[in-house]
Amino acid sequence: MRVIVVGAGVVGTMHAWHAVNRGHEVVQIERESEARGASLRNFGQIWVSGRAAGEELETALRARELWESIGELVPDLGFRPCGSLTPLRTGLETAVAEAAVAGPDAAARGYKVLTAGEARAKNPALRGAFEAALWCERDAAVEPRVAQLALKQALLASGAYTYLGGREVREVVAAASVRDDHGDIHTGDAVVLATGAWLGGLVRELAGPDLPVSRVRLQMMQTDPLGEPLTTSVADPDSFRYYPAYAGGALDALNSGQPQAPTAAAHRMQLLMVQRRDGGLFSGVGEAVV
Ligand SMILES: Cc1cc2nc3c(=O)[nH]c(=O)nc-3n(C[C@H](O)[C@H](O)[C@H](O)COP(=O)(O)OP(=O)(O)OC[C@H]3O[C@@H](n4cnc5c(N)ncnc54)[C@H](O)[C@@H]3O)c2cc1C
Numbered sequence: 287m288r289v290i291v292v293g294a295g296v297v298g299t300m301h302a303w304h305a306v307n308r309g310h311e312v313v314q315i316e317r318e319s320e321a322r323g324a325s326l327r328n329f330g331q332i333w334v335s336g337r338a339a340g341e342e343l344e345t346a347l348r349a350r351e352l353w354e355s356i357g358e359l360v361p362d363l364g365f366r367p368c369g370s371l372t373p374l375r376t377g378l379e380t381a382v383a384e385a386a387v388a389g390p391d392a393a394a395r396g397y398k399v400l401t402a403g404e405a406r407a408k409n410p411a412l413r414g415a416f417e418a419a420l421w422c423e424r425d426a427a428v429e430p431r432v433a434q435l436a437l438k439q440a441l442l443a444s445g446a447y448t449y450l451g452g453r454e455v456r457e458v459v460a461a462a463s464v465r466d467d468h469g470d471i472h473t474g475d476a477v478v479l480a481t482g483a484w485l486g487g488l489v490r491e492l493a494g495p496d497l498p499v500s501r502v503r504l505q506m507m508q509t510d511p512l513g514e515p516l517t518t519s520v521a522d523p524d525s526f527r528y529y530p531a532y533a534g535g536a537l538d539a540l541n542s543g544q545p546q547a548p549t550a551a552a553h554r555m556q557l558l559m560v561q562r563r564d565g566g567l568f569s570g571v572g573e574a575v576v
Contacts, residue, residue: 288474290315290464292455295325296430298480299437302447303356312447313472315464317454321434323482327506329560329568330430331519335370335422336529339391343531347394350426357428362436364429364563369396370519371405372526373416378540379523383420385536395531396423409518425519427560455479455488504572511565522557524550528572 289305291298294316302312332353337346357365374380380399387397398421405419406412412419441447453466463473481489485497524546526532545551559569 287311287476288313290462290472290474290477291480292464292477293317293323293480293482294321294434294438294449294451295323295480295482296434297325297482298478299325299434299441300352301478301480302441303437306441306444306446310446312441313450313474314441314447315450315453315455315466315472317452319451323484325434325482326431328430328504329506329558329570330364330428330433330562331370331558331560332426332428333370334395334424334426335372335397335420335521336525336531338530339389343391343394347424350424353426353428356437360436360440362429362439363433364427366427368425368427368518368560369408370422370425370521371400371409371412372420372422372521372523373402373405373412373414374399374418374420374523375416376544377417378536378544379526380418381536382523382526382532382540383418385534386420386532389531394424397421398423409516409520411512411514411516412520421518427519429563455481457488458492502572504570506568506570508562509567509569512561512567513565515565516559516561516567520559525556525558528554528556 287310289310289312291302291312291314294314298314302314305312332350334346334350337343353365357363374383383399386392387399400419400421402416402418438449442449453468455464455466457465458477459465459471462475462477463471464477465471526537527541527546555571557569557571559567562568
């Protein structure tokens with residue numbers, strides 16, 4: 287089969303990867319010369335810890351497995367099985383972590399509550415006072431700025447892949463053909479649209495005005511190299527409030543007994559941090575806009 291993939295972010299590139307690896311021929315079309323969307327600007331966290339039990343967790347674990355196996359073939363992806371730590375400062379926060387560790391899927395996530403000493407042994411860069419930490423062994427990270435490019439180089443070497451940058455797909459003209467802004471028509475046996483968060487134009491025409499999505503706003507900051515390794519990803523305990531894995535009585539007690547600061551609560555904020563390969567810290571505040 288010949289597969290036309292529109293968009294060269296992580297979603298389009300992974301579709302291209304799997305199609306080529308199943309023996310198909312792929313033409314990937316990207317509006318910019320190289321992918322320019324969220325795939326380059328994200329944390330690079332492969333986040334298993336916060337996912338809801340059931341299908342969402344299974345999907346996250348499968349994604350981690352795929353990143354790890356592809357990372358062995360394409361080391362420049364920068365896959366790192368670094369795990370994550372959430373330092374806990376109060377009994378109410380620790381109770382949420384203990385409830386998570388008592389859950390039926392704790393082993394699948396690699397959850398453990400560590401003492402402060404054990405957490406510092408895993409990640410000596412942790413400073414300040416905390417009484418315990420939630421460890422999630424299955425959390426991992428990749429290097430988002432280079433992962434797409436590394437995958438693309440590996441795809442080009444396959445001989446079954448063509449990359450067309452600087453072409454915006456304007457129209458799906460038949461079940462498996464698209465027209466780009468040069469007027470060229472690309473025909474295959476299947477078309478995969480992976481155009482990211484750009485939800486106007488082509489996507490709106492095809493899906494209609496009521497897209498089943500919600501927006502999440504994230505603000506990121508990258509520092510100069512830290513000068514020491516941050517051996518694990520780090521989350522703040524406010525993350526418990528916004529990831530579905532932690533829902534339950536202990537979280538209700540945290541929310542009522544230790545409410546989030548008003549500004550943070552108004553914007554539904556939580557903080558995550560990961561170290562990039564150059565040593566810089568990549569941290570960000572996520573704000574859910576529902
Ligand atoms: C700040 C931030 C942090 C995040 N952190 C994480 C994280 O740690 N872990 C995680 O799993 N997820 C994270 N995410 C989410 C993740 O980045 C996105 O879900 C993912 O990158 C989406 O990939 P995509 O390929 O769908 O979209 P994009 O990366 O946006 O790629 C879409 C591509 O399609 C191209 N395109 C669009 N329209 C057309 C067209 N008509 N013709 C041709 N090309 C077109 C665009 O130019 C773009 O290059 C984060 C997101 C943000 C913004």
